[in-house]
Amino acid sequence: MYSLHVKSALIKSPYWKKLSEVNRHRNTIWSFYRNDPWNVLDFVAFTLWIVGFITRFIVRDHAFEVSKICMSIDLCLWYMRCLHVFLASERLGPKLLMIFHTMKDLMSFLFFILIFLSAYAITTYSLITTSSFVIWTNSTYFTTVQNGGNLTNIEILRNIIEWGTWKIFGSTSLTTSDSVEIKYTAKNDAYGFVTLILTIAFLVVAYVLLLNNLIALFNFTIQRVHGESHRTWCYHFYVVLKEYEEKDMFVPPLNLCLWPISYYMRKRLHDSTKKRNNTFIAHDNYDVKHIRKQQQRIAEKYWKEKQISKDGSIHQRPYVCRQCKCRGTEADYIESTFL
Incomplete structure (x- = not known):
């Protein structure tokens, strides 16, 4: 009971109100900072740079790999950060906004593409590599090869991703690329026939349906951004x-x-x-x-x-950033256009 009285007294005090206002103002600033994609890009770039800079002084091979990868990705992000200057251009600024909006549409489609890609790549890769895992001497006796030719888990994952990714862009080859150490191909057997059927179905779904729907969505987004x-x-x-x-x-x-x-x-x-x-x-x-x-x-x-x-309401006061020093809803709707 005593704690309730203390809590109610603290809430009614002017200092508590000031603290709540400061906290609400801080949350508003943090929300505005977080919703700006350029600020998120800066945060990620600085984080990668700090990680790469610290791990560079650790004399270990794995630490050097982490440092090199972080620094390389960080350099790529800083090059992309230079695009912020082009927003001030009347010709290039809207084009840059079109790229950002189409990237948002692409993120929603990546979920469906990854599902079909995982289903196709894992299934067909397991079929074409069966002869390397299991060797039949006759119809009743067989021998197994450990780990499918001494491949590590990272190599198997890389081969699966590379095998399925190129099919999205229209590659119809049923042989793995030359970059892998052990090449696999769909032979003229039951495994190869099923792989051929699944490849055709995957190309129809991914290359014809999903990508064409994505292009149509891009067209709608570009027209909407171009109007504004x-x-x-x-x-x-x-x-x-x-x-x-x-x-x-x-x-x-x-x-x-x-x-x-x-x-x-x-x-x-x-x-x-x-x-x-x-x-x-x-x-x-x-x-x-x-x-x-x-x-x-x-x-x-x-x-x-x-x-x-x-x-959808004209009576709600819009949130205006402190950066551009706007003052709410006092501006008139009919304003002269800045040329």
Whole structure:
């Protein structure tokens, strides 16, 4: 009973309300950060780099393999991170958004493709390798070869994946690729005949049905993104410019070392601008402020329409990011388009 009174007193206290507001605000910021795919890409890239950097100093062959693989994947992710700059381009920005949306559609189809791929690859590979596992001397006596020719589990898994993956892209060869150490083929026997029938069925399902449905879904997604390309590009253009405007010129920790130099340069620039003509300065400031207001209205309109289309209600206040400094639903729907 005493604990209930203490709990109720804590809940009614102003400090508890402030803590709850801080916690709610922190969850909102974390949700916004997590929903941005570029932030997720940065987190994965930094994690791989830290793992690769630490394991590089461990003098073991397996640790060196982990370090090399992590560094290689991390380099690939940082190359992909450079695509963020192209969002500000009116021509390339919508194309990049089309790629992102089609990748989301592909992820939903990978579940079905993996099911058919696993069913076909494991079944047919077990059939064409039977002669290497079991050797019949006559109709009643046989001998078994251990592990199918001394293959490790990793090699068997790699051979199964490679055997089934190329069939998705239309390969009709019933012989394993030359990259494996021991080649297998579908012979002219019962195992080979069943493998041929299963290969035809898998090609019809995967190559004809699934891939064509995926292409049709891509076409619908591209048309939908193309219809909203200009409005979406205006928003991303504003966000990219705002982000690069607020960031420092130098990356951490160099920004701390070079801060006195940048402070001195800003001070000299500020002193030199006072000697200019006030007419031109006022005109330039007016143009910059006018462009900023236009970009801010476009960003507010984009987030409002996106929230309305998601929730189906105009009375619900949309969540607006702090990054673009929008101020809720006060912007008008009828705004001039930023050119």
